[in-house]
Each structure stands twice: as C-alpha cells, then as structure tokens.
Amino acid sequence: MLRQGTKVRSIDVCSHNDLRLWYGMPLQQTGGWAQGFMDNAQDSLDFAFQSDFGATFLPLGEVNEGYQALLNRIESDPVAWLEWLKHEPEGMLIINLPSHCERLYKALIQHVDLHLCVWQAEPRVYPRLQQFIKRQQLNDGVPEAFLFIENGVAPQLELNRDISNIIHHELADDVTTDISIMRDQHIAEALATQQSCYEYSIAASANADFTELASWIMKRCSNA
Amino acid sequence: MFKRLVEQWREARQSRSRLASIRLFGALILDLVFINRPHTLHLNDQGAAYWLPQLEQRQMRPLDPVRWLIQIVWLAFIYQPPRSSVTSSTSTTPKRIDWLRSITGFISRMLTLATTPLRPFVRSERRANLSLLALGLATLAFVLTLPMDAAQQGLLLLIFWGIALWVRKQAGQFPMIVMMLLSFFVSTRYIYWRITETINWSHPLDGTLGFILLSAEIYAWIILLFGYMQTVWPLKRKIAQLPSDLDKWPSVDIYIPTYNEPLAVVKPTIMAAQAIEWPAEKLNVYLLDDGKRNDYKQFCEQLGIGYIVRPNSVHAKAGNLNHALTQTNGEYIAIFDCDHVPTRGFLQMTMGWFFKDDKLALVQTPHHFFSPDPFERNLSIFRNRPNEGELFYGLIQDGNDMWNASFFCGSCAVLKRVPLEEVGGIAVETVTEDAHTALKLHRQGYQTAYLNIPLAAGLATESLADHIGQRMRWARGMAQIFRLDNPLLGKGLNWAQRLCYSNAMLYFLNGGPRLIFLTAPLAFLLLGSYIVYAPAVMIAVYALPHIIHANLTNSRKQGKYRHSFWAEMYETVLAWYILKPTTVALFAPHKGKFNVTSKGQRVDKNYFNWQISTPYIVLVLVSLLGFIFGVYKFFTIEDDQQLTVIINMVWLTYNLIILGGAVAVAEEARQQRTAHRVAVDIPIHIVTNSEHSFSARMVDFSAQGVGLLLPSNQLLHPGQSIHINIRQATSRRALRAEVISCREQVAGVELKFANAEEEQAFVMATFGRLDAWLGWRPHQEEQPLASLREVIGYGLTGYQRIAAQIAPYLLPFFKHLNWIWQRLATFLPIYPGKAKKS
Known part of the structure; x- marks a missing residue:
C-alpha cells in the first residue's frame, strides 16, 4: 500500500511481538506503544519505528504481566485507543490482532472498515474455525466488515488443497475474498534476511499477491 | 477558429521547415474538414499522419504529391469514417415476432389508408389491397424496366451511387436496408437489360456462350437478393435466464x-x-x-x-x-x-x-x-x-x-x-x-x-x-x-424460411457459375465471341454500378465477418470440386456417402498439393494464353473495339489474381504439432521443487503442454520439474510439469498429469473456461481497398509458389512483379490512422 502511495501505519497488538521482524527492527529494541498507552503518553508516534522502506510501525513492546490489563483497557474504550493511535484521516491504520484473543475482535469490529480473518489450510484450522464461528455467533449473521482470507495456498500439496477446498465449501461466498496469498518460500527467506519480499526477490509470486491484496484493501476501504 | 489556426501555423514554423509545416497544416485542414472536431484542434505529427499516412515516410518520394492528391480525393468522396457501434439491447426477449408484426402492421395500415378513398367503389377490402399491391409491383416493374440511353442510365446511377455512399456512412440498420434496396434496384435493372438486350441469338456461338454467362449472372443475382433478405436484420439473440429453482x-x-x-x-x-x-x-x-x-x-x-x-x-x-x-x-x-x-x-x-x-x-x-x-x-x-x-x-x-x-x-x-x-x-x-x-x-x-x-x-x-x-x-x-x-x-x-433454406442450398451450386465467371473473358479474347452483345460503354454503365453497389452493400453488411474479395478466393478454391457432386446430387440424389473429416493430423513438411491445384493451374495457363491474345488483339483490332478488349483484359487480370490466390493456398504449410497451441494470457504461479513460487503468464496452451512468459531470464532450465498453479473456476489446481525449452523469458513445458482428474482440471482451466473463446478475433471494420491489396498480394504469392515448384528461374521475374506491385500499391489510398505496410 505504501508503494501505491497510501499513508500506512501498522500496529502490532500480538503478544508474540513478531511483526517487528518484518520491519527490520533490531531485536535489542524492546520498547513499544503498550507501555506508552498504559502510561497515558501524549503521542503514539513517539513509540513508532521507521523501517528502511519508509513504513511507520508501532511495535507492541515487551509487556509481560501488563498484557491483560492492556487488553481490558482497549476493550473498555476502543474508540479512545484508536484516537490515541491518531492516524492521518486519509491514511490506513493496520492492526495486527492476536489470533488467540477473540474479545478484541468483538470490541473493534464496529469501528473498523475491514476485519480480515487470516487462515491457512492445515488440519487444525477446521475445528478452530468451527469454534470461532460458534463463539462469535457468526451463524446468526456476519458483520459486513468481516471477511476470511486464505494464506499459504499450496494446491500442489494434496492435504493443503483438500483442506482448502473443504473450508471454501463450508464458508459462504460473501464472507470470503477472491484474493489469497500463495505459499512461497521467498517469504520465509525474506524474513530470515530481514528484508521485505520485494527487496529480497522481485520475481517472487508473493509480491504479486501482496500487491493485489493491497489494491483490493484500498478499494474496499475507500468504498466503505 | 482562424486565430487558432494562425497560432498553430506559428507553432509549426518554430520547430519545422516551411515544407514540413505546409504538410502538417494541410493535414490539420483535412482534420477539420472530414471529422470536424475543432475542440481537439492541435497540429502535430501524429494528427497529420492520421489523415495522410504517406507522411510517415521519412523522406519525400518522387510523385508523393500525386499520392496525397489521390488520398485527399478518396477521403473526400469515398472514405467512410468508422461507425460508432450501436448499443444493442440487453433484453433477453427476441424481437423477431414483434418486428415482423410491426412491419406487416405498417404495410397493412398503409394499404388501408391508401384504399380508403376507393372503398365506396369496391366491394371487397381484400381485393382493394391486392389491387394496390399489384399496382405497386407494376410501378416497380416499370421503373426497373424503363429503357434509358447510356447518358440517362449513367446519370441515374451516379445519383444512386451518391446516395449509397452517403447512406453508407450512417449508423444503424435502416441505412443498411436502403443500401440493399439500391443494390437490388441497380442489379435488377442490369439483369433485365442483360436478358432483353445483350444476347446475340443470330450468331449461334455468341448466343450459346452468352446464354451460359447470363445464366451464371442470374444465379448470382438470385443469391445476392436472397442473401440480402436473409440477413436484412440479424436478430442477435441474448442469453435467457434459467429458473432459479434447480428442480425445474x-x-x-x-x-x-x-x-x-x-x-x-x-x-x-x-x-x-x-x-x-x-x-x-x-x-x-x-x-x-x-x-x-x-x-x-x-x-x-x-x-x-x-x-x-x-x-x-x-x-x-x-x-x-x-x-x-x-x-x-x-x-x-x-x-x-x-x-x-x-x-x-x-x-x-x-x-x-x-x-x-x-x-x-x-x-x-x-x-x-x-x-x-x-x-x-x-x-x-x-x-x-x-x-x-x-x-x-x-x-x-x-x-x-x-x-x-x-x-x-x-x-x-x-x-x-x-x-x-x-x-x-x-x-x-x-x-x-x-x-x-x-x-x-x-x-x-x-x-x-x-x-x-x-x-x-x-x-x-x-x-x-x-x-x-x-x-x-x-x-x-x-x-x-x-x-x-x-x-x-x-x-x-x-416464405422467409423457404427463402433462407433455398439460399443455403443454392449457394452450394456456385461451382458452375464461378467457373463460368473465371473463363468468360476468354470467350472474347480467344474465340472472338461477343457474349455480352452491347457497346462497351453500355456495359460500363450497367455492369459497373451493379458490381459497385453489390460490393458496397456487402462490404458494409458482411465486412466484419468476411472481407471484400475473399469470397471469390474461397469459392474459386472449391468451385471445381463441388461442381461434380452437386450436379450428380441434383440428378441422382441418393448417390454419395458420408465422408468423415480427419482430425488430429500432422503435416511434417511444406509441400505443394499438385493434385488439388491442377484444375486451377490449367485455368491459369489458359487465362495467360487469353492475356497474350488480348494484347495482340488490342493492337490489331478496330479502334472502336479496343475498349471491349480492355474490359475483358481487366476482368481476366482479376481472375488471374484470384486464381493465383487459390494456387497459393495449395502449398501446405508444415504443422508438426498434433495438439494445437492456443494463444492466451492467463496469470499463473510456478512453484519449484524448493517451494519458491513465481508469478508468470501462460501465453499458450495445448492439450499436452503450455508456454510460459517468466518474470525474468534464467528462472527455469530445461529438464527442471515444476508445478504450475492455475485457477480453475473458483479453486486453484497445481499441475506437475517438466520444462522442455527456455528462450530468454519464454519457456515451454510439458504437463505430466498424475491422473485423469488432474487432466480434467487442466482442460477446465483452459478449454473449458467460460470466457475461453470470447474476444478471440479482433472484429475489424471492413477496409475494401486494404482487402484488394491483400488479395492481389496473395495472388502474386501463388505465382511465386508455382514458379518455385516448376521453374525456379522464373522466381526473379515474379519477385520483380511483386516489387512493381508494391510500388504501385503506394499510390492506393490508405485508411486514416493505418501505417502503411511496406
């Protein structure tokens, strides 16, 4: 999205604190927005990291015991948290939510243009998906902003293909996207070298997938 | 407007020579005159070259002013700008019945209106309508058969031609109908004139040969008229929706x-x-x-x-x-x-x-x-x-x-x-x-x-x-x-169904008439027989308009689906071979058996099919003999007959061009693949054994392999095993393949299907795609002059191919002939916006 001229700010809310690796953030740098938010800091940008390729990233930082309290605070007043993040009105704010924390989904779904639920075809996905749908009562209706998207598509692997087909068969068309991200070793190798996939290998198919996904998200959000 | 033109002239002069500026300025004037778009008024090389593609030549050639003059005259009087496409209805209801009803209703209303004053005097309305219809037909017959001298006929046809050229530029179906009516009128007058005034029965040979040619012309006239009727209003049916209930x-x-x-x-x-x-x-x-x-x-x-x-x-x-x-x-x-x-x-x-x-x-x-x-x-x-x-x-x-x-x-x-x-x-x-x-x-x-x-x-x-x-x-x-x-x-x-079926059947009887047209000028050139017994000037004022109107009408009607002059080539190739079976079938309809058309064959190398082309080569030789006789005749015949010789030689030359094209097709081009490659542009993913994935495009496919356009050179190497991920309807399939060849960014791979299911997935992702064959051919507007140029080119190619087979020492002659033609062709007008192919 950045390459297509859109202002983007990414925020990691996952306690694994892994997203920073994609932005080339040094491992020694342990601070993040969580502590600042809990300490009622004025500007979230004080905790931002500028990547080599010009992206603004807000790492969670090491929070340990305070994580539940952080989630409670966001859950109690999501609007205040979003205000604090203060992204530019014309820009995009991308929030990486933890996969194990469905409460945040409930808290934020009313306030976002798009909620992408990323899944990958492997044996655990089917029961987890069933559980998620049941807990979130999605059978009774899915918010318009909510969509499932498939990652790591590998039709050359029989198991991956079969599971993918089953999940697509189970999910209604209006809650899935036409876009998917193919499984590509380039992505892992790019991460290992702390580069973006574009920088690592311009010919990688992942680049085309990400470009398509970025265009689609921008179009979808501009229509929202 | 004038002020802007002056500005444009100044602008041109700042960067160009005086001569170049005059050329560009002339093109700008053309732009204004022909397309009348002052709002886009701007002088540039592209705009000039649009109207005068001859300007694309870097250097002026001798006689270029003549070329420009011809181009300008053609633009002024003949050129037809592309018609904007008429928006078609998206309704799924066929308008067939409604349209027919409205036409019959209209005729009925007109008849009623016209017969109203007569009603007190006639007992039956039906009889009055019939009388009026008979009167109309009689009037039409009178006009069609009205005797005229050459000057009157010429004037009438000039008016008709003008109307046709004007109407031809109008979009829609009704102008097409007007063109058909004009063509019908002109052709019918011609046929009437031919029947009544051009057969010399006092001379048995002239009479017999003349009658044979006349029969072929009457056949062609019937096919022409039936064809107009058959295609007067193509229905262009849309898709009809199925019920949403699958049980139905x-x-x-x-x-x-x-x-x-x-x-x-x-x-x-x-x-x-x-x-x-x-x-x-x-x-x-x-x-x-x-x-x-x-x-x-x-x-x-x-x-x-x-x-x-x-x-x-x-x-x-x-x-x-x-x-x-x-x-x-x-x-x-x-x-x-x-x-x-x-x-x-x-x-x-x-x-x-x-x-x-x-x-x-x-x-x-x-x-x-x-x-x-x-x-x-x-x-x-x-x-x-x-x-x-x-x-x-x-x-x-x-x-x-x-x-x-x-x-x-x-x-x-x-x-x-x-x-x-x-x-x-x-x-x-x-x-x-x-x-x-x-x-x-x-x-x-x-x-x-x-x-x-x-x-x-x-x-x-x-x-x-x-x-x-x-x-x-x-x-x-x-x-x-x-x-x-x-x-x-x-x-x-x-009656309409009878006509459509009859036309389809009669069309296949064209073998005889086509051969008659191919040999007709020889009757005069070789035998001295006057098969059209009329002064040359009368032939010109009757036959030329008939040919021109028929070609103009067909060019507009059929141009998108068959370019002008190609029908002659297709029919010529088949003429000799369909003559016998159709004749036999007419006299002994139960004879003949079903022959199966072969599929999936290979042609290992180029070869010339002598067996097929022999009848045409014989015709070529006879025609060449006729041509030599014609040249001799031109110099020895009385002066008042020279125009007749010229007309016959022009006709014979056209026949030789068509025959050359027919012979050119007889050289079979090599076809090594039994599985044909279909050119496409489909995004796919390639996955290597190391699970690196690359975006690529499938540029062609066959039942057994695909061609790939890779994102960079040296991505794959021959012998490498890969997977090709392709979208099939809403899912993706991976197909195992082996790289066979790599040339820069293009790779050819052979598919290695593990089972029938994989093969079926590939078929559905390629041949079976819903949009697989949409937009297959760019439907270009007809350009009769370009078609003529092409057909002449293929005619010469045919002679070159024969020469290569039987007398290679003649090849330089045909190459020179081709060279001369290429030079002559530069004088033909070029469609605006089309770069000339040298």
Whole structure:
C-alpha cells in the first residue's frame, strides 16, 4: 500500500511481538506503544519505528504481566485507543490482532472498515474455525466488515488443497475474498534476511499477491 | 477558429521547415474538414499522419504529391469514417415476432389508408389491397424496366451511387436496408437489360456462350437478393435466464459421436462435457463410438461416462445419433463433435430459451475453431482476418434467426427430445443430416434459435484436401435436400424460411457459375465471341454500378465477418470440386456417402498439393494464353473495339489474381504439432521443487503442454520439474510439469498429469473456461481497398509458389512483379490512422 502511495501505519497488538521482524527492527529494541498507552503518553508516534522502506510501525513492546490489563483497557474504550493511535484521516491504520484473543475482535469490529480473518489450510484450522464461528455467533449473521482470507495456498500439496477446498465449501461466498496469498518460500527467506519480499526477490509470486491484496484493501476501504 | 489556426501555423514554423509545416497544416485542414472536431484542434505529427499516412515516410518520394492528391480525393468522396457501434439491447426477449408484426402492421395500415378513398367503389377490402399491391409491383416493374440511353442510365446511377455512399456512412440498420434496396434496384435493372438486350441469338456461338454467362449472372443475382433478405436484420439473440429453482432444470444427455479420431482428440471433449455445470443427477455424457474401440471403452469406464456402440454403422453419424436416442432418455440432447470442447457454462447459457418458448426445438451455437484452417495456415492469416466460417456463424445464422430459420449444424447444439423423435430423429436421407433435421423440425412448426456466443471450440480442417472433402460433402448434401425435400415446395414453412433454406442450398451450386465467371473473358479474347452483345460503354454503365453497389452493400453488411474479395478466393478454391457432386446430387440424389473429416493430423513438411491445384493451374495457363491474345488483339483490332478488349483484359487480370490466390493456398504449410497451441494470457504461479513460487503468464496452451512468459531470464532450465498453479473456476489446481525449452523469458513445458482428474482440471482451466473463446478475433471494420491489396498480394504469392515448384528461374521475374506491385500499391489510398505496410 505504501508503494501505491497510501499513508500506512501498522500496529502490532500480538503478544508474540513478531511483526517487528518484518520491519527490520533490531531485536535489542524492546520498547513499544503498550507501555506508552498504559502510561497515558501524549503521542503514539513517539513509540513508532521507521523501517528502511519508509513504513511507520508501532511495535507492541515487551509487556509481560501488563498484557491483560492492556487488553481490558482497549476493550473498555476502543474508540479512545484508536484516537490515541491518531492516524492521518486519509491514511490506513493496520492492526495486527492476536489470533488467540477473540474479545478484541468483538470490541473493534464496529469501528473498523475491514476485519480480515487470516487462515491457512492445515488440519487444525477446521475445528478452530468451527469454534470461532460458534463463539462469535457468526451463524446468526456476519458483520459486513468481516471477511476470511486464505494464506499459504499450496494446491500442489494434496492435504493443503483438500483442506482448502473443504473450508471454501463450508464458508459462504460473501464472507470470503477472491484474493489469497500463495505459499512461497521467498517469504520465509525474506524474513530470515530481514528484508521485505520485494527487496529480497522481485520475481517472487508473493509480491504479486501482496500487491493485489493491497489494491483490493484500498478499494474496499475507500468504498466503505 | 482562424486565430487558432494562425497560432498553430506559428507553432509549426518554430520547430519545422516551411515544407514540413505546409504538410502538417494541410493535414490539420483535412482534420477539420472530414471529422470536424475543432475542440481537439492541435497540429502535430501524429494528427497529420492520421489523415495522410504517406507522411510517415521519412523522406519525400518522387510523385508523393500525386499520392496525397489521390488520398485527399478518396477521403473526400469515398472514405467512410468508422461507425460508432450501436448499443444493442440487453433484453433477453427476441424481437423477431414483434418486428415482423410491426412491419406487416405498417404495410397493412398503409394499404388501408391508401384504399380508403376507393372503398365506396369496391366491394371487397381484400381485393382493394391486392389491387394496390399489384399496382405497386407494376410501378416497380416499370421503373426497373424503363429503357434509358447510356447518358440517362449513367446519370441515374451516379445519383444512386451518391446516395449509397452517403447512406453508407450512417449508423444503424435502416441505412443498411436502403443500401440493399439500391443494390437490388441497380442489379435488377442490369439483369433485365442483360436478358432483353445483350444476347446475340443470330450468331449461334455468341448466343450459346452468352446464354451460359447470363445464366451464371442470374444465379448470382438470385443469391445476392436472397442473401440480402436473409440477413436484412440479424436478430442477435441474448442469453435467457434459467429458473432459479434447480428442480425445474431438465435432464440433458450429451452425445459425443466418434468414428476414427485419435483418443487424444476426443479426451478433452469428454472431460469438458463431464464438467459442464449442470445438476449432476440430470447430466449424462455418452461417447457414441462407431469405431468400436476397446481403449475408448476403458477410458469411458475410468471417467464414469456412458459408452454406446451399435451393431452396425448404417447412416454414419446420423445413424449413430439415432441409435443413441433409443438408448438414453434425457429430455434434451446436446451434441458435440468429438473435437468440440465445450465450456463449462454451455448448458446454462443455452437452456434458458427452452423455458421461454415451448415450441423451441433447437438452440444452436457457433462452431468455433482454435486451430487454423488451410486458408489461415497456408496464407499465415490465423486470427488476423475473419476465417471462412465467420460469415455463416457471425451473420447468416443471426439473420436466419430473425426468420425462425436457424439451421442445426451438427454440433455445439441442444435439441429437445420430443420434437426430434417426432420428426424421426436425425435425418438420414442426405449427407448433411443436420440441416435436413432442422428443415424437418421447421416443417412441423417448431422454432429454432441461434445464440451467437462461442461456447465450444474444435479443430478446423487440417489440410486443403480435407477442407475440400468436407465442403464437397456439404455441397452434395445441400443439393440432395434441394432435390429430395425442396424447401420451396411442401407444407409447413413460411416464405422467409423457404427463402433462407433455398439460399443455403443454392449457394452450394456456385461451382458452375464461378467457373463460368473465371473463363468468360476468354470467350472474347480467344474465340472472338461477343457474349455480352452491347457497346462497351453500355456495359460500363450497367455492369459497373451493379458490381459497385453489390460490393458496397456487402462490404458494409458482411465486412466484419468476411472481407471484400475473399469470397471469390474461397469459392474459386472449391468451385471445381463441388461442381461434380452437386450436379450428380441434383440428378441422382441418393448417390454419395458420408465422408468423415480427419482430425488430429500432422503435416511434417511444406509441400505443394499438385493434385488439388491442377484444375486451377490449367485455368491459369489458359487465362495467360487469353492475356497474350488480348494484347495482340488490342493492337490489331478496330479502334472502336479496343475498349471491349480492355474490359475483358481487366476482368481476366482479376481472375488471374484470384486464381493465383487459390494456387497459393495449395502449398501446405508444415504443422508438426498434433495438439494445437492456443494463444492466451492467463496469470499463473510456478512453484519449484524448493517451494519458491513465481508469478508468470501462460501465453499458450495445448492439450499436452503450455508456454510460459517468466518474470525474468534464467528462472527455469530445461529438464527442471515444476508445478504450475492455475485457477480453475473458483479453486486453484497445481499441475506437475517438466520444462522442455527456455528462450530468454519464454519457456515451454510439458504437463505430466498424475491422473485423469488432474487432466480434467487442466482442460477446465483452459478449454473449458467460460470466457475461453470470447474476444478471440479482433472484429475489424471492413477496409475494401486494404482487402484488394491483400488479395492481389496473395495472388502474386501463388505465382511465386508455382514458379518455385516448376521453374525456379522464373522466381526473379515474379519477385520483380511483386516489387512493381508494391510500388504501385503506394499510390492506393490508405485508411486514416493505418501505417502503411511496406
């Protein structure tokens, strides 16, 4: 999205604190927005990291015991948290939510243009998906902003293909996207070298997938 | 405006020489005069070169002013700017009946209006209407037969020509009808004049030869008029929706008849037919194997489709289909020739019309070919020009549809079982069982429909000999129907249906007339016979307008589907070969048998087909003799006869060009692949064994391999195993493949299907795509001059090819002839915006 001229700010809310690796953030740098938010800091940008390729990233930082309290605070007043993040009105704010924390989904779904639920075809996905749908009562209706998207598509692997087909068969068309991200070793190798996939290998198919996904998200959000 | 022109002139002079500025400024004036778009007024090289493509030459050539003058005169008086496309209705309701009703209603109202003052004097209104109609016809006959001298006829025709050229520029169907009426009028006057004033019966040879030529001309006139009527208003039917309740969808049996085709040809068809999107419990696919082959049976069992054989092979394909009718019970029958691969939406696109019309018995779709026919292959025009079949499937069938006279074409069609059984199944009396079956359905009062969307594709005939063999069968079959079940006679058809069927059948009798036209000028040049017994100037004022109007009208009507002058070439190639079967069929309609068109063949090397081209080479030699005689005659004949010599020599030269084109097609181009490559542009992913994935584009495919455009060089190497991930409908499939060749960014890979399911997935992702054949050919507007130039070029190519075969020492002569033609062609006008090909 950045390459297509859109202002983007990414925020990691996952306690694994892994997203920073994609932005080339040094491992020694342990601070993040969580502590600042809990300490009622004025500007979230004080905790931002500028990547080599010009992206603004807000790492969670090491929070340990305070994580539940952080989630409670966001859950109690999501609007205040979003205000604090203060992204530019014309820009995009991308929030990486933890996969194990469905409460945040409930808290934020009313306030976002798009909620992408990323899944990958492997044996655990089917029961987890069933559980998620049941807990979130999605059978009774899915918010318009909510969509499932498939990652790591590998039709050359029989198991991956079969599971993918089953999940697509189970999910209604209006809650899935036409876009998917193919499984590509380039992505892992790019991460290992702390580069973006574009920088690592311009010919990688992942680049085309990400470009398509970025265009689609921008179009979808501009229509929202 | 003037101020802007001055500004433009100053701007031009700042950067260009005086001469260059004058050229550009002239082009700007042309722009203003012809297209009248002052709002886009701007002087630049591109705009100048648009109107005068000759300006694209870097240096001025001698006589360039003459070229510009010719171009400007042509732009002023003849050029027709491209018509904006008329928005077609998106309604799914056919307007056929409404339109006919409105026309008949209009005529009725006019008759009523005209006869109102007469009512007190006549007892019957019907009689009054008939009287008025008779009066109208008498008036028309009077005008058509009005005697005129050369000057009067010339003036009348100049007026007509002016109207035609003006009307030709107008968009829409009604201007087309005006052009047809003008052409009808001019041609009918010509034929009347020919019959009444140009046969010299006092001289037996002149009279006999003249009568033969006149007969051919009357035949051509009938075909012309019938053709106008047939295509006066193409219906352009849209897709009709199916009911949303799937329970209402009927059961369909898919028949794939085969006889001797290789399994590799039949496989994709079976797989695609099985994957057609239709409720599984209501779709049954059957292979009807008249070859009774075990490997076919095993293949069908493996795929779980029906395999039907019969104890005998009587009545060829028709008998095979009829036997299957007794073995299955689906409510509808879809028929595909064994090489016609259907797209997955075939039934959903076609079946809707059966719900809208209970009397509908047939929905036919076009026969689309993904391989080049002999003309396309041997002249290297595949996908550049409309192919031979496009006129029929693009225009004529749509025209037939308006009159409820769409023909069954034997494949890519759906038939309703009950009407089909009512007419005794597929007709077996003739070798064109398809057209005859449709005729029988129409006689029983059933409707047929034509949906002009390519929903299946197959292999074109693969050699000129096969092509001619197939057309001979069609010609024989149509002549058989004309004799055995003449559409002009018998019950059940309306006049329009009779006319459409008659035209289709009579068209195949063109062998004789075509040969007459090819040899007619020789009668005067070799024998000194006056076959058109009239002064040359009278011939000019009667014949030329007839030819010009017919060509102008056909160019506008058919241009998108068949370029001008190509019909002569197609017909010339077939003329000699269809003459005998059609003549025999007319006198002995029960003779002749069904010949199967070969599919899946190879042509290992280029070769010249002497057997096929011999009749044309003989004609060429005789014509050349006539040409030599003509030159001699020109210098020895009386002065007042010289124009007659010139007219005959021009005619003979045209014939020689067409014959040259026919000979050029006889050189068969090499075709090494049995599996034809289809050019596409489909995004795919390549996955290497190390699980690195790359985006690439599939640039062509065949049943066994694909061509890839890679994102960078040296990404793959020959012998490497890869997976190709391709989208099939809404899911993705990975296919194992081996890289065979790599050349820069292009790689050729061979697919290694692990099982039939994988192969089927590939077929559905390629041949079976719903949009697989849409936008296949760029439908260009007709450019008659460009077509003429092309045809002349192919004529010369033909002579070069003969020379290369029999007298290589003559090659330099033909090369020089070609060179001279290339230079002469630079004087012909060029369509605005078209860069001249040197």
